[in-house]
Amino acid sequence: MDIAPLRDAVSGSVLSAEDQGWDAARVSHAGLGRPDIIVRVGSVDDVSEAVRFTAAGRHEVVVRAGGHSAWCTLDNGVLIDLTALDTVEIVADPEGGALVRIGGGARWGDVARALAEHGLGISSGDTASVGVGGLTLGGGIGWMVRAWGLAADQLVGAQLVTAEGEVVEVTDASHPDLLWGLRGGGGNFGVVTRFDFRAHDLPGVVLAQLGVSGDARRILAALRDTLATAPRELTVTYMDVPAMDPSAPAGASIMAVWAGTDEAALRAAIAPLLALEGVVENDLGVREYPEILLDHPLPPPDQQMPGFIGGNTLVPSLDDDIIDSLVAFRESAPASVLFLRSLGGAFGDVPQEATPFPARNATWFAMAGAFDIPGLVDDAERARLAAEWEAIEARGAGVYGNFSTTTDPAFAHRMYSAESMAELAAIKAKWDPRNLFSRNHNVVPAV
Missing domain, CATH: 3.40.462.20 (Vanillyl-alcohol Oxidase; Chain A, domain 3)
Known part of the structure; x- marks a missing residue:
């Protein structure tokens, strides 16, 4: 795999097994992964470049947000590491209250600390080191699940890099089908580089x-x-x-x-x-x-x-x-x-x-x-x-x-109802017809 063009194209770093820092970059809570290369992105444009490189070379793509993963390590393919995209921005909600825009590489502990300074909270998981991305895309059960619902229930928008490397802003107004899929449908539709949540007052x-x-x-x-x-x-x-x-x-x-x-x-x-x-x-x-x-x-x-x-x-x-x-x-x-x-x-x-x-x-x-x-x-x-x-x-x-403790592709059929799976497959066919984003609880594109 010739990674020189990718190194020239991104502002972040591209690591292979011969590079210093390789072992530190490939460790996760499941142990040492064995990807082919790791792209530690520094911007949304870097994500687009990494996706285009992966698609053009017909490589597999693995997306890492917070660093947790399945019970087993995720091996092979191009690992896109979003860790540097960890901003937390609070803005006014046009409908009242506050919106929180969170980078796709952020972790819940950092988010909770940033929000606590403003007396705010979001229904997250119960572990500080878990990534916002994986938890939200899978639904997100946590301590506020009875008070506010899932993390995904508070998701009102997202920024996503598609399988074509394009950046799209996703809302109920612009792409309602895609936002529906992101609210629990996993990482099947692209790389989410920013999540927009509606926050709640939480003094403690x-x-x-x-x-x-x-x-x-x-x-x-x-x-x-x-x-x-x-x-x-x-x-x-x-x-x-x-x-x-x-x-x-x-x-x-x-x-x-x-x-x-x-x-x-x-x-x-x-x-x-x-x-x-x-x-x-x-x-x-x-x-x-x-x-x-x-x-x-x-x-x-x-x-x-x-x-x-x-x-x-x-x-x-x-x-x-x-x-x-x-x-x-x-x-x-x-x-x-x-x-x-x-x-x-x-x-x-x-x-x-x-x-x-x-x-x-x-x-x-x-x-x-x-x-x-x-x-x-x-x-x-x-x-x-x-x-x-x-x-x-x-x-x-x-x-x-x-x-779950498995990466078996068939597991997705145990996660979703037949009706939801059919709708997810149709969304997948629209946004990722070649199934580039398959290293997850995979939804196969509808034919």
Whole structure:
């Protein structure tokens, strides 16, 4: 691959395996990737040049925004790294309030800190190091999902570089079909170099951290019943992790976040939980929103991610049978994790057809999986765990692509309804008929 013309055309840098800084440039949270080259763009024009170069050479293109990725590393092809496009600009919204224009390479922690200075917030994920781009294009479930909906629900515009290398401004007025696709349809239609969001007033949040012990089935049933009538300002998570997981203390815990600074309101909303035997209040108080976002640093370059047997599902009703199945899965595999997050509220207000994101009738997001560690898990155990998870997932109404552990192209058909997939395929045929942007949860262009 002759990259000299590309180096001459861009203001950023173009790296190959022979260049200094190569290893640092190809590391991600999944480990060391193995792209053919990396284009660290310095401008939107650089993105256009990189896309044209890739298309002309019929190379594969991989787009990296914040630096997270699928559970496995993304190898081969031209990696377009948007990290330098990380601006955060607040402007007046003609309809009142504030709009936030965020570069495609920005990360949520930086965005949250910039907005907090103005008493504003956007419904993002729960991790500071996650990129705005990947999270939003996949939908974006986070701490404000019940108060404000998905990150994608607040998206009102975007700047996108097409498969032809052209720069287009996308709004409901200019390209309503394309904006619909960007609200949860993944990176199938181009490289988004700027996201425009409608912001919300957020003077702070109230955070409660609860320790949990005893019968998980009883705790989860109480959590479900509490959230069924809770104000939409409240979002909660339940997490049970093994001692081997470095990202969180071992054991079960509940985190509750209130959108606003009314500590008494949060305490009243979770009173049924605090009254349970086995639930202990470890911390409760007002925080700035950026403070509650987790921060996972990049792993050592030589660290390999273990396999993961499981998945996620969007559950309309967290009934006792599903609770039993989820807890039984966790109990049967010591090296496994169970995670749930409450939905409903503003998430459910959005009509199903308004975005590609599935299962707007879901009231809970559930994820479970066992770490596939050599010597600990054999083929029979893998088959058992996979079968148990498939039975659980089948009871849900859809899956969330941002929490998937696969890059199998067929997975996209599990993410979207048949109607949404058909509409996404038609948009894909219009904007990327050659399927240049295929290294994602791929939507194949309609014929």
